[in-house]
Amino acid sequence: MREDYQALIDEVCALLGTPATLEGRDFSLIAFGAHEGDGDGAEPALDPVRRRSILGRRSSAEVRRWFESFGITRATGPVRIDPEPSAGVEHGRICLPVRNAGVVHGYIWLMDDGALDLADPRLESAMTVASRIGTLLAAEAGAEARTGELLRALLTADDRGASEEAASELSGLLGPAAAGPVVLLAVLPWRAEDAGGGGGGDDRGTGAGGGPGGAPHVGTGGPVPQVTARCVLPATGTGGGTSAGTTPVTSAGPAAGEAAGPAAGEPVLAALVRLRSAEVLDPARTAAGRLLRVPRSPAVAGIGSPRRGLSGAAAAWRQALGAARAARAEPEELGPVAEWDGIGPYRLLTALPAGGGADPAAAALLRPAHTELARTAEVFLDHAGQAGRTAAALGIHRQTLYYRLSRIESLTGLDLDEGASRLLLHLALKTARL
Numbered sequence: 446m447r448e449d450y451q452a453l454i455d456e457v458c459a460l461l462g463t464p465a466t467l468e469g470r471d472f473s474l475i476a477f478g479a480h481e482g483d484g485d486g487a488e489p490a491l492d493p494v495r496r497r498s499i500l501g502r503r504s505s506a507e508v509r510r511w512f513e514s515f516g517i518t519r520a521t522g523p524v525r526i527d528p529e530p531s532a533g534v535e536h537g538r539i540c541l542p543v544r545n546a547g548v549v550h551g552y553i554w555l556m557d558d559g560a561l562d563l564a565d566p567r568l569e570s571a572m573t574v575a576s577r578i579g580t581l582l583a584a585e586a587g588a589e590a591r592t593g594e595l596l597r598a599l600l601t602a603d604d605r606g607a608s609e610e611a612a613s614e615l616s617g618l619l620g621p622a623a624a625g626p627v628v629l630l631a632v633l634p635w636r637a638e639d640a641g642g643g644g645g646g647d648d649r650g651t652g653a654g655g656g657p658g659g660a661p662h663v664g665t666g667g668p669v670p671q672v673t674a675r676c677v678l679p680a681t682g683t684g685g686g687t688s689a690g691t692t693p694v695t696s697a698g699p700a701a702g703e704a705a706g707p708a709a710g711e712p713v714l715a716a717l718v719r720l721r722s723a724e725v726l727d728p729a730r731t732a733a734g735r736l737l738r739v740p741r742s743p744a745v746a747g748i749g750s751p752r753r754g755l756s757g758a759a760a761a762w763r764q765a766l767g768a769a770r771a772a773r774a775e776p777e778e779l780g781p782v783a784e785w786d787g788i789g790p791y792r793l794l795t796a797l798p799a800g801g802g803a804d805p806a807a808a809a810l811l812r813p814a815h816t817e818l819a820r821t822a823e824v825f826l827d828h829a830g831q832a833g834r835t836a837a838a839l840g841i842h843r844q845t846l847y848y849r850l851s852r853i854e855s856l857t858g859l860d861l862d863e864g865a866s867r868l869l870l871h872l873a874l875k876t877a878r879l
Contacts, residue, residue: 450476453578457541457553457571461561466554467543467578472509475551508533517542518549522572523563539563541571545579550586553578592618593676596717599755600629600678600762612755615674622673624754626723631747631765632736633773635677635714669735671728674717713769715762723751726784733782745772746782767795774878794876807873809856818856819874821849826871830861 450467457465458478466477517524517540526538537557542549553575555561561568595615602608616623669675714736718729726748733746747768749761764785771791772783779788788795803811810819821839825846828834836846850861859866 449581450578453574453581454478454553457555457574460571460574461555461567463558463561464556467551468554469551469582470549472512472552512538512540515540517552523568525557525563539568541568541575543575543579543582545576545583548583550579550582588618589675592674596674596715597676597678599758600676600715602759608759612758616755619673622719626720626751626753627673627755628718628720628726628729628751629749629758629761629765630672630714630716630718630729630733630736631749631762631769632714632716632733632744633711633746633766633769634742634744635712636742669716669732671719672716672732673719676715677712678715679712713766715765717758720751723753726751730782737781745769745776745780747772748782748784750785763796767791770795770879774875790872790875791879794872794879797876803877804869804873806857806859807870807877810853810870811874811877815856818849818853819877821846822853822870823874825850825861826867826874830867 454465454467454476455478464478467475469475511529511534512526515524515526520540520542521544522542524540524542526534526540528534528537537559539555539557539561541553541555543551543553553571592615595611595618598611599608599615602611716732716736718732720726720728729748733748737744737746747765747770749764749768752761768783768785768788768791771788771794772780774791779791785792809815810822821835824838825832825835828838832843832846836843839846853859854861857870859870861867861870
């Protein structure tokens with residue numbers, strides 16, 4: 446279907462004799478026509494905004510808001526936008542809204558040199574092409590919404606029958622893509638403002654949540670290669686942030702007083718990624734990298750274990766979400782994209798029930814006043830209790846380390862010469878990161 450869009454935007458270019466770009470409602474690049482310079486070796490008619498749109502395949506939130514301030518989300522005909530160098534818009538634009546059934550699905554952008562009058566009959570013909578594009582985009586949006594609904598049902602179904610029903614229908618819609626090797630990908634956090642769906646306008650056909658039927662807006666910045674279905678889910682029951690009065694350990698991880706894992710109900714993007722081979726995760730890594738460029742706030746991604754077909758999707762989703770949580774807990778070691786097979790002890794820790802709080806033995810150590818001691822304990826345990834390596838990693842003298850360890854034992858009541866005590870404290874400190 447992407448080829449259809451390219452052919453249609455080329456038709457607009459030929460019709461009007463000017464470069465044209467097709468973008469989705471969230472300003473993600475779909476297709477662009479050939480750009481010609483002014484002759485005599487001149488540079489193509491590209492200003493900073495247009496260049497970033499083509500190279501990055503989407504526009505920034507500030508650019509979107511600026512263009513939307515001209516009423517393009519509500520317009521039913523061409524809109525002329527004058528140059529504004531301070532906004533990076535060095536060339537004027539004519540925007541042709543792409544609509545279907547009263548809903549705007551995208552925009553055709555024309556570089557405006559002043560030669561086109563808005564009453565030019567060729568623009569009316571171009572709007573007819575825009576209507577054809579709107580029909581295609583609406584059909585694509587409907588299909589994507591349905592696959593997203595089914596993926597959501599598959600990952601959250603309470604009973605086996607509902608899960609199998611969702612898997613069956615989703616397999617039918619995806620065809621061979623659902624039968625081969627696939628993997629689930631989690632990106633967190635994924636907030637509503639990350640969707641970039643635009644402001645104002647007539648979002649008929651979308652629910653309160655921003656997507657069809659009230660579902661959260663996915664808004665992944667346009668199609669992502671090999672992603673066959675995607676939806677937004679709350680990470681309810683997977684949080685496990687710190688309990689009141691405790692502080693996650695700080696080294697390269699979260700700042701003191703901040704939870705590393707998703708808060709209850711925090712939105713998470715789920716994406717089903719098609720693989721060429723179960724042994725090669727490159728398509729999932731590429732998709733994760735693309736998706737991590739969308740959120741406005743820092744995000745992380747997790748990749749579950751590959752499997753063939755959709756059976757066991759819920760378990761694969763727990764793996765992906767666990768890997769994402771581990772990436773946020775250990776950003777330097779595991780982030781920003783972590784794979785389930787590579788997160789070590791976090792495979793066990795992310796499976797623990799959320800909201801249990803810190804183990805009583807570690808609770809005192811995790812208070813804000815003892816951040817330095819908590820970090821010392823974790824580094825000591827990470828280095829298998831070897832004093833020399835620990836002191837070097839912390840940049841302190843051995844005697845300082847021994848003094849801190851004695852204080853840690855006093856606060857926790859644990860004997861750090863005993864393996865069981867070390868294991869308990871190590872698990873408690875790692876769990877606090879989640």
